[in-house]
Amino acid sequence: MSEDGTANTWRPRTRMVRGGLARTGFRETSEALFMTSGYVYDSALEAEQSFDGTLDRMVYSRFKNPTVAMFEERLAAIEGAEACRATASGMAAVHAALMCQVKAGDRIVASRALFGSCHWIINDLATKFGIEREFVDGKDPEAWARALSKPTACVFIETPSNPTLELIDIPHVAELTHRAGGRLVVDNVFATPILQSPLALGADVVVYSATKHIDGQGRCLGGAILGTQQFCLDVLGPYLRHTGPALSPFNAWLLLKGLETLDLRVERHCANAQAVAQFLEARPEVARVLYPGLDSHPQAALARRQMSGAGSILAFEMKGGKAAAYSLLDRLRLIDISNNLGDAKSLITHPWTTTHQRLPAEEKLAMGIGEGLVRLSVGLEDAQDLMDDLGQALAE
Ligand SMILES: *Cc1c(COP(=O)(O)O)cnc(C)c1O
Numbered sequence: 001m002s003e004d005g006t007a008n009t010w011r012p013r014t015r016m017v018r019g020g021l022a023r024t025g026f027r028e029t030s031e032a033l034f035m036t037s038g039y040v041y042d043s044a045l046e047a048e049q050s051f052d053g054t055l056d057r058m059v060y061s062r063f064k065n066p067t068v069a070m071f072e073e074r075l076a077a078i079e080g081a082e083a084c085r086a087t088a089s090g091m092a093a094v095h096a097a098l099m100c101q102v103k104a105g106d107r108i109v110a111s112r113a114l115f116g117s118c119h120w121i122i123n124d125l126a127t128k129f130g131i132e133r134e135f136v137d138g139k140d141p142e143a144w145a146r147a148l149s150k151p152t153a154c155v156f157i158e159t160p161s162n163p164t165l166e167l168i169d170i171p172h173v174a175e176l177t178h179r180a181g182g183r184l185v186v187d188n189v190f191a192t193p194i195l196q197s198p199l200a201l202g203a204d205v206v207v208y209s210a211t212k213h214i215d216g217q218g219r220c221l222g223g224a225i226l227g228t229q230q231f232c233l234d235v236l237g238p239y240l241r242h243t244g245p246a247l248s249p250f251n252a253w254l255l256l257k258g259l260e261t262l263d264l265r266v267e268r269h270c271a272n273a274q275a276v277a278q279f280l281e282a283r284p285e286v287a288r289v290l291y292p293g294l295d296s297h298p299q300a301a302l303a304r305r306q307m308s309g310a311g312s313i314l315a316f317e318m319k320g321g322k323a324a325a326y327s328l329l330d331r332l333r334l335i336d337i338s339n340n341l342g343d344a345k346s347l348i349t350h351p352w353t354t355t356h357q358r359l360p361a362e363e364k365l366a367m368g369i370g371e372g373l374v375r376l377s378v379g380l381e382d383a384q385d386l387m388d389d390l391g392q393a394l395a396e
Pocket residue numbers: 089090091092094115118158162187189190208209210211212221222223
């Protein structure tokens with residue numbers, strides 16, 4: 001739908017601003033917002049032909065909407081994917097990307113350090129339908145080789161992981177997945193399309209919670225699934241069409257505008273997070289800082305290999321456990337206590353008692369989540385103000 005034939009040669013920054021743009025007859029500058037559930041036909045025959053596929057046109061916004069399509073095309077152009085399908089939330093994307101491709105008797109292998117709801121879909125939901133699952137320590141290449149020595153339909157990973165910032169070697173796991181006969185699905189939320197390109201590293205499908213950096217301004221929920229034309233049309237397409245996790249055109253419009261500044265924002269996020277991580281690492285109250293941009297990160301070399309920047313999220317362990325973590329959170333004046341991430345505003349949360357509350361203590365500990373662990377999503381404020389705020393709160 002791009003304006004002219006030059007779109008394929010545009011560099012990424014141009015695609016972020018103009019990819020997918022489909023102007024109407026009014027020649028508006030900004031993308032048009034089509035708040036419509038349906039479409040009308042000039043004749044009964046036209047309706048028939050729209051349903052039997054003779055005519056390629058929009059028939060219902062659960063299937064396709066012009067504003068949503070612009071968002072899908074722009075994100076696909078940024079990601080370098082053949083196709084993209086948008087969803088109402090990140091979880092709708094993860095759910096559809098996994099469940100559309102598995103059946104009873106299949107096997108899913110996933111990394112253990114996952115976003116809580118992703119863990120629930122694989123561990124609690126998929127198993128109800130007779131799908132086997134195995135969780136592995138994502139940072140251990142041998143564990144992947146063992147788990148993928150059996151036929152496997154689908155592998156699901158998150159890298160960097162939430163909230164412990166563990167990395168998974170995407171090319172290594174992609175190769176093992178393909179040998180086991182499956183597809184590799186990567187939840188690329190923490191890295192964003194700017195810092196890591198899982199498809200180029202061998203993955204088959206990428207999923208996003210667009211709620212995070214893609215909106216990045218705390219306004220709406222959204223999600224996206226990217227892959228080959230064949231996957232999006234034949235495997236995922238019918239699943240989305242009939243289960244209906246469609247993205248609202250209004251939210252698609254917000255997300256389209258989010259993509260225009262994503263690159264700029266992620267650059268600032270990374271610079272701020274690096275400064276804050278180094279500041280925290282030097283503080284005596286902090287036992288350790290987990291951030292892929294620090295030399296102390298156990299997988300710093302892998303981070304440099306597969307990511308072009310370390311991202312906006314870091315975690316750190318307070319020496320005094322839960323009491324010290326709570327006292328830090330309660331003393332902050334600028335940084336907000338919130339479980340969201342990837343926002344323009346810096347947000348801090350205590351995973352043990354919030355995002356990962358439902359997990360048994362042993363599982364949290366196995367994932368590296370201790371009672372003193374704090375997750376910080378570093379925003380776009382002045383980094384010095386963030387460090388001042390953390391400094392005053394730690395000093396109490
Ligand atoms: C937030 C998040 C999700 C879920 O996205 P929603 O938009 O909240 O449904 C999935 N994976 C990761 C890594 C996330 O951070």
